Amino acid sequence: MxxxxxxxxxxxxxxxxxxxxxxxxxxxxxxxxxxxxxxxxxxxxxxxxxxxxxxxxxxxxxxxxxxxxxxxxxxxxxxxxxxxxxxxxxxxxxxxxxxxxxxxxxxxxxxxxxxxxxxxxxxxxxxxxxxxxxxxxxxxxxxxxxxxxxxxxxxxxxxxxxxxxxxxxxxxxxxxxxxxxxxxxxxxxxxxxETRRAYRQQRFQEYFRGCARKVISLDTVEFINPELPLLTKEGIDERFNGRLLGLNDENYFTLGLGIWETFDLDSNEVSILTPLEELRGVKYLHLGHISLKVFT
Ligand SMILES: Nc1ncnc2c1ncn2[C@@H]1O[C@H](COP(=O)(O)OP(=O)(O)OP(=O)(O)O)[C@@H](O)[C@H]1O
Ligand SMILES: [Mg+2]
The missing domain is CATH 3.40.50.300 (P-loop containing nucleotide triphosphate hydrolases)
Incomplete structure (x- = not known):
């Protein structure tokens, strides 16, 4: 053996x-x-x-x-x-x-x-x-x-x-x-x-290393907010800035993570940071419960 x-x-x-x-x-x-x-x-x-x-x-x-x-x-x-x-x-x-x-x-x-x-x-x-x-x-x-x-x-x-x-x-x-x-x-x-906290942080850092800013239109994906499921787009504000997102496919499996940066009400677009290069398969943005800071 x-x-x-x-x-x-x-x-x-x-x-x-x-x-x-x-x-x-x-x-x-x-x-x-x-x-x-x-x-x-x-x-x-x-x-x-x-x-x-x-x-x-x-x-x-x-x-x-x-x-x-x-x-x-x-x-x-x-x-x-x-x-x-x-x-x-x-x-x-x-x-x-x-x-x-x-x-x-x-x-x-x-x-x-x-x-x-x-x-x-x-x-x-x-x-x-x-x-x-x-x-x-x-x-x-x-x-x-x-x-x-x-x-x-x-x-x-x-x-x-x-x-x-x-x-x-x-x-x-x-x-x-x-x-x-x-x-x-x-x-x-x-x-x-403390060791556990440091490990989590290291894993997040490794994951987001080399991430890029991407823009997603909320006309093309569904925004899923488990905290306020009936939210309208007018209800989207700075509270979401920095929030972790699950970028989910049509079967609700997760293709990658993102971090919510800003939302533009006029264009209905969210700017996110993500290491995911290809966003075509993303059908849902699932709002996470924690916020993250990454330094690009
Ligand atoms: N049989 C073993 N021989 C040597 N080291 C071990 C053994 N089992 C566990 N360890 C060490 O002990 C530590 C804790 O083990 P492990 O991560 O497997 O526990 P766990 O029950 O999964 O912990 P957690 O509850 O955090 O998930 C690890 O550093 C691991 O390398
Ligand atoms: Mg374990």
Whole structure:
């Protein structure tokens, strides 16, 4: 077996063997800093190496591995990936926030939509990585209903002291669903809030590096504002300046992100900053919940 940069406990190999006998959707569940993304990498690697057509879903909006923060991402692997961050995404789904709090439904629906797409495109194994939001009512709501929606064949729970049992309890007797319980492996080290913030900023900077100013007519795309859905163009003002935008295609997948600069009421045109070169496929501008400053 290839030498991994991380420690591979014996139990990970056993879990992979069990998953490989019944491939399908695999959902990872655990509190922050329990090693979910590292285990996801291992499972994607083994599954690809094992000859399964494999896709990885990055369900983390803040510590994104695929695409910029505020999006969910999906990527197929053609060969076992040495580094997940180098994978190129195939589809993105814009949520517009760096945490699922306040956007639970959007997050669950987005992950489902990406998983459905992966399966339509022939995935035999879909590895779904998730955020560490599992605690309390909010964690329950997000994860329990995400599992209801996705109906994964395998749930791999990583926990120290039963932190996700309140979610797992509802799936103990489900037909066609297998639960695997693991302890966090040696070598997992927590990341501080500051490290996480710096990572998000770096990912945004990388994404917007080399962006250009583009003009979009609101006669040719729909402007979707989840905060004020009935907004008329007269209601568009400086509040939107600096706001992050999802540039979405006809299927509501996200082709890229933009930053709203200004709006001209007379021409009905928005000026945005985006690294996306080709805007022809953009049918919707979806307003995000956060603002960003970029220096071009
Ligand atoms: N088995 C392992 N061997 C060595 N290092 C590990 C292992 N598992 C995790 N780590 C390290 O611990 C840190 C946290 O791991 P990881 O990102 O996988 O956790 P996570 O549960 O996905 O965190 P988050 O909740 O932020 O998504 C990373 O720096 C990772 O490299
Ligand atoms: Mg993670």
């Amino acid at each position: 290839r030498f991994f940069e991380f420690h591979v406990p014996q139990e990970w190999l056993q879990v992979y063997e069990e998953i490989a006998t019944s491939p399908g959707t695999v959902l990872l569940l655990g509190a922050p800093d329990t090693g979910k993304s590292t285990l996801a990498h291992f499972l994607v690697y083994k599954s690809t190496e094992g000859g399964f057509r494999t896709s990885y879903i990055d369900g983390d909006l803040g510590q994104s591995i695929l695409g910029p923060p505020t999006t969910l991402g999906m990527a197929f692997t053609s060969e076992p990936p040495a580094n997940m961050k180098e994978l190129e995404w195939d589809h993105l789904y814009f949520i517009g926030a760096t945490s699922p709090a306040g956007h639970l439904l959007a997050t669950a629906v987005g992950v489902k939509k990406l998983a459905e797409r992966a399966i339509e495109d022939g995935a035999q194994m879909v590895v779904v990585d998730t955020t560490g939001l599992v605690a309390g009512e909010m964690g329950f709501e997000l994860k329990f209903y995400k599992i209801e929606l996705l109906r994964p064949r395998h749930i791999v729970a990583i926990q120290k002291e039963g932190e996700v049992e309140h979610i797992l309890r509802g799936f103990r007797e489900r037909k066609g669903m297998k639960l695997h319980r693991l302890c966090p492996s040696q070598g997992v080290h927590p990341r501080s809030a």
